[in-house]
Amino acid sequence: MKINVSLEEAQELVLSMVNPVGETVVSLPAALGRVISRDLIAPFSEPSFDKSAFDGYAVRAGDTRSASSASPVVLQVIEEVSAGSVPVKKVVPGCAIRIMTGAPLPEGADAVVPFEDVEEALGSIVIRRPLAAGSGVIPTGNDVLEGEVIARRGRRVNALLIGVLASLGITRVPVYDQVRVAIINTGSELLDPSEKRQLGKIYVSNRYLLEARCREVGAEPVYLEGVPDEKGAIAGSLKKALEKADLVITTGGTSAGRYDVIKEALSIIGAQILFSRVAIKPGKSVIASHKDEKIILSLAGNPTAAMVTFDLVAVPAIKRMSGLEDPLLPVVTGILAGGFPSTSPRRRLLMARWKRQNGLGLIELAGKQGNVLKSSIDCNLLVDVPAGSPPLAAGQSVAAFVVGNLNDSLSEDE
Amino acid sequence: MKINVSLEEAQELVLSMVNPVGETVVSLPAALGRVISRDLIAPFSEPSFDKSAFDGYAVRAGDTRSASSASPVVLQVIEEVSAGSVPVKKVVPGCAIRIMTGAPLPEGADAVVPFEDVEEALGSIVIRRPLAAGSGVIPTGNDVLEGEVIARRGRRVNALLIGVLASLGITRVPVYDQVRVAIINTGSELLDPSEKRQLGKIYVSNRYLLEARCREVGAEPVYLEGVPDEKGAIAGSLKKALEKADLVITTGGTSAGRYDVIKEALSIIGAQILFSRVAIKPGKSVIASHKDEKIILSLAGNPTAAMVTFDLVAVPAIKRMSGLEDPLLPVVTGILAGGFPSTSPRRRLLMARWKRQNGLGLIELAGKQGNVLKSSIDCNLLVDVPAGSPPLAAGQSVAAFVVGNLNDSLSEDE
Structure with missing residues (x-):
């Protein structure tokens, strides 16, 4: 068991234990x-035959070589082929076949002249400009x-x-297969949002937040009843979760106090701890363990911390288990639109939003950081501030993990 | 009825006729x-009470003012409050209350010192540094x-x-409400992909393409059986579609040939034509009409053209009908990664992909343009090339409509 690992080490330890969950048709x-x-x-x-790009006449390009307004070429129309039909005749010199968009090119023809460019009268067409071989024809295999x-x-x-x-x-x-993710919320202070408010208690936002986040990344959430801060209850819930899901997430009960019972619950079920704590803020309180070849990620109860570690540690695991080629979060670099006033003795992740401006990647920090969900609603980035950084200045270049949809940044005016 | 309108005029004419379809809970x-x-x-x-940011001890900051390693302050622990519980006692001078993450701050206290920073022995804690008022406390309303x-x-x-x-x-x-979009594919050449191949016929990709595109933009596709190029059959299908859906899309039968029967079918059901043709390539063949206060958009049968006009004309309508604030497609500007060899006598839309590079917005054109779907699988942009443009050069700045997911551009290496 490792303590206080780097984010990269945490990701690697978890990724090394997971594989795509299965396949289906x-x-x-x-x-x-x-x-x-x-x-x-x-x-x-595809197309599986040479076909006409538009409604027109299939001709031999050679027949049109001398065509001009002064000296037009006249061709006899010998057949008509609709889309879905097959030509019966060949296009021989001096002849043309009327053909609809998508219909197979008749034998002998090597070009199609569009309806708009010719006049048809008395079974003949008049062509006033030369056609290149292949013009108006979509060749076999053009697409695939x-x-x-x-x-x-x-x-x-x-x-x-x-x-x-x-x-x-x-x-x-x-x-x-879609990855089934069990979510267990621990904490005696939690009420379901459908329950009546009570002093000292809070509504369990993590359940709904993480279920929705699972769906956003293509996984299938499996919800288990919330449990109080009691090791036996948590252990029981973990056992059920390991039966029903491919990955187990718990929230709450990971910090240093005496009510922090996750480790005891993990010990009861015989889970092996991979690491405890990640050197990031927010989200340091993470315990990763494994049991029955499945990963259990125990996140903090604070929704911001839970979300950050879900995105940074659980999402890469879900991506690999989903079979995606590259499980790590993409990183973008960009210019900070505004500063951040504090020093960062520890590696810090700041909620931010990508902002387009004249083709440049601007990065705008959320108004508030830490213990807030509302400020992060519009965030799609987590700015990665190295340990030991001084305050950040506007105009500075920073790197950020992409955790949300960049298209959401496109609705505002430039 | 207007003929050969600009893209902006087409969007405006359609948007002026649509409204959000309804609401629900x-x-x-x-x-x-x-x-x-x-x-x-x-x-x-939210939070609805001042609460502790971590597991620790609630204290009066004033009591710790003189604390140092040389001269620590000793406070008596008089109570313990778990998360979900409510403190019974007040923190009076010289006292502290043990408190868990998220528990309400006891009366009299104005700071929380974390467990890790103090030692508790014989019912007392030893504090070796002064605390600022408010430290370790998440104040009421901090988030919302x-x-x-x-x-x-x-x-x-x-x-x-x-x-x-x-x-x-x-x-x-x-x-x-989600917008219900009926999709009618016309064309005697169409086979369902589940049918056996036949010479001169093609599989109907538009049905599956546009159904999936509807889902991608949050609409609900309503599929109606494909119909042959026959005005009566198309008119019958249109009537059914107007009953079942909020917006009707047809594909095929819009170009200039004699089998082009969409206009006749629209006339049979008494639809009023808003415009015919849009001055863009691909996708010029579009007919927009309305009947029973619903829009019917008739797109070309060619999948590339159908997709481009669906994205540029149908999607803004779907967005407005879905209740979204801004229905128009976002536009980004960027530098072309490679050139385009042809002149553009007409306004042209080129399939392209956003590419990140050192924070710059690079735009990479699809390898093939026109009558190809496969080259466009990874495209999320349509580069907007004004009428009368010369060939495009690499390094040139261009504007592009965002039609796909920009996050899809993040998986490759920089």
């Missing part, structure tokens, strides 16, 4: 947002080549990928 | 991702003040907001 619409578990290969080229890798294992499925898979007739998609 | 967990329909006000301050607006109407609910609402005992959330 889902229907195409159900694959949205899921992570692909096997490389997807194109079963055929047979055998090509369409999507690699470990990527998340978005709408565009679903469109591509549909075009290739792929209706069953191999994906990783 | 959902449970707190179900509010994730939904749009709030009424300002949410804090019913009480009673009566404060927690979230304004028109914002989307994220996990952090759910945490704040839970802490305030708000368990029922007023949200706008």
